Amino acid sequence: MGHNGGPPLDDDEPPGKLLYVRYAWKQAHAEAWKTPPRDIVLFRLRRAAEAGLTYEEYTSRLLDTGRYPQAGDKPRERKDNAK
Numbered sequence: 345m346g347h348n349g350g351p352p353l354d355d356d357e358p359p360g361k362l363l364y365v366r367y368a369w370k371q372a373h374a375e376a377w378k379t380p381p382r383d384i385v386l387f388r389l390r391r392a393a394e395a396g397l398t399y400e401e402y403t404s405r406l407l408d409t410g411r412y413p414q415a416g417d418k419p420r421e422r423k424d425n426a427k
Contacts (some may be wrong), residue, residue: 376407 379385385399392402395413405413 396418 380381388402388406389399391412392399395402395415395417397405397413402413
């Protein structure tokens with residue numbers, strides 16, 4: 345029979361792979377949330393206040409979307425039907 349390009353039948357993860365993935369994510373999270381220079385914090389605080397967001401919300405949106413939230417931006421709709 346031919347190979348159909350599906351997943352391998354032996355889908356066991358190599359030992360230690362999940363530990364490395366967890367380590368890599370923790371490192372990436374720490375790098376993204378490390379304390380920026382004072383001038384950048386002040387800039388983000390001012391822009392967050394203009395947009396009606398907290399510093400944490402502003403920074404989270406910046407890191408999530410890669411763009412600076414603006415005062416005229418519409419709030420993002422939640423997909424999980426939460427209110």
